[in-house]
Amino acid sequence: MAMRSILRLMAMALLSLGLSVPMAGAAQARPAADGPFPDVIALPDGFQPEGIAIGPRATAYLGSLEDGDIYAVNLRTGEGSVISQGPGTPSVGLKIDNHRQLFVAGGCSGTGRVIDVGTGEILESYQFTEPSCTTNPPTTFINDVVLTRDFAWFTDSRQPQLYGVPLGPGGTLGDPSDVVTLELVGDWVQAEGFNANGIATTPNQKDLLVIQSATGSLFRVDSETGEATKVDLGGIVLANGDGLLVQGRTLYVVQNQLNQVAVIKLDPSGTSGVLVETLTSENFAVPTTVAIFGNSLYLPNAQFGIPNPETAKYSVTRIDRH
Numbered sequence: 001m002a003m004r005s006i007l008r009l010m011a012m013a014l015l016s017l018g019l020s021v022p023m024a025g026a027a028q029a030r031p032a033a034d035g036p037f038p039d040v041i042a043l044p045d046g047f048q049p050e051g052i053a054i055g056p057r058a059t060a061y062l063g064s065l066e067d068g069d070i071y072a073v074n075l076r077t078g079e080g081s082v083i084s085q086g087p088g089t090p091s092v093g094l095k096i097d098n099h100r101q102l103f104v105a106g107g108c109s110g111t112g113r114v115i116d117v118g119t120g121e122i123l124e125s126y127q128f129t130e131p132s133c134t135t136n137p138p139t140t141f142i143n144d145v146v147l148t149r150d151f152a153w154f155t156d157s158r159q160p161q162l163y164g165v166p167l168g169p170g171g172t173l174g175d176p177s178d179v180v181t182l183e184l185v186g187d188w189v190q191a192e193g194f195n196a197n198g199i200a201t202t203p204n205q206k207d208l209l210v211i212q213s214a215t216g217s218l219f220r221v222d223s224e225t226g227e228a229t230k231v232d233l234g235g236i237v238l239a240n241g242d243g244l245l246v247q248g249r250t251l252y253v254v255q256n257q258l259n260q261v262a263v264i265k266l267d268p269s270g271t272s273g274v275l276v277e278t279l280t281s282e283n284f285a286v287p288t289t290v291a292i293f294g295n296s297l298y299l300p301n302a303q304f305g306i307p308n309p310e311t312a313k314y315s316v317t318r319i320d321r322h
Contacts, residue, residue: 039283040318048064054096093243
């Protein structure tokens with residue numbers, strides 16, 4: 001099956017994730033205060049963004065679901081270019097470290113790779129599991145990544161497990177033979193559809209947070225044992241939960257099809273949390289994840305389910321950080 005058809009099927013599957021929840025009380029997020037940074041940044045037609053990471057010099061990096069290209073754009077001017085050609089399979093979640101190394105989740109390819117954003121060179125590739133881009137539905141989908149002191153942890157939305165790439169001093173990347181596969185156990189029950197999606201660290205940075213898209217549940221995961229414990233959110237269901245971002249004790253959860261971001265105040269260990277606000281914007285068009293720069297949040301608009309995604313116009317939306 002052609003990659004375009006696979007991605008359309010994935011988009012349709014994403015449309016059905018979770019249960020809808022009332023949007024009453026959602027705050028209309030203000031575009032960030034007037035200044036040199038635009039509120040909407042245009043991306044190349046047909047780019048089909050999903051992940052975003054922001055590095056030094058106000059540069060954002062985005063990956064294409066269509067062919068895996070990595071696009072760098074200046075948040076101040078909106079000017080950008082492809083810095084690394086994709087492998088023809090999706091680039092999904094992204095994170096960048098202090099050594100200008102961009103970690104890329106590879107979707108149905110079953111891979112993760114690391115790119116030098118200065119040269120576009122692929123520094124290392126990791127084959128976590130068998131590729132399934134020609135399988136309907138795919139049996140693997142490497143969806144997101146978070147960086148901790150010792151590992152880069154990748155989620156798999158089709159398998160109840162995480163993949164850990166060891167990290168050494170000075171940005172040293174672990175050998176592919178040293179990758180850790182961490183089975184999710186405890187409260188985790190694999191559901192039909194997309195499961196482990198966005199990933200972040202708890203405020204105290206001792207454990208991981210993983211959103212299960214199919215159920216709207218948030219889990220705290222022990223990175224040594226894989227023990228998953230459902231986070232007590234007082235009954236709140238994070239329907240269509242996608243990308244996660246933790247800043248201090250504040251957790252931002254992007255709810256893609258709902259065009260909103262849940263703002264949750266967590267306890268330091270990530271055991272419990274309270275929904276304090278819900279953000280939305282007239283510029284949202286199925287945002288998938290979120291990155292921070294200064295006092296602004298940046299969200300790529302994936303527009304899942306639209307006709308002719310290969311020629312559609314795509315963008316990144318900026319709103320105030322709350």
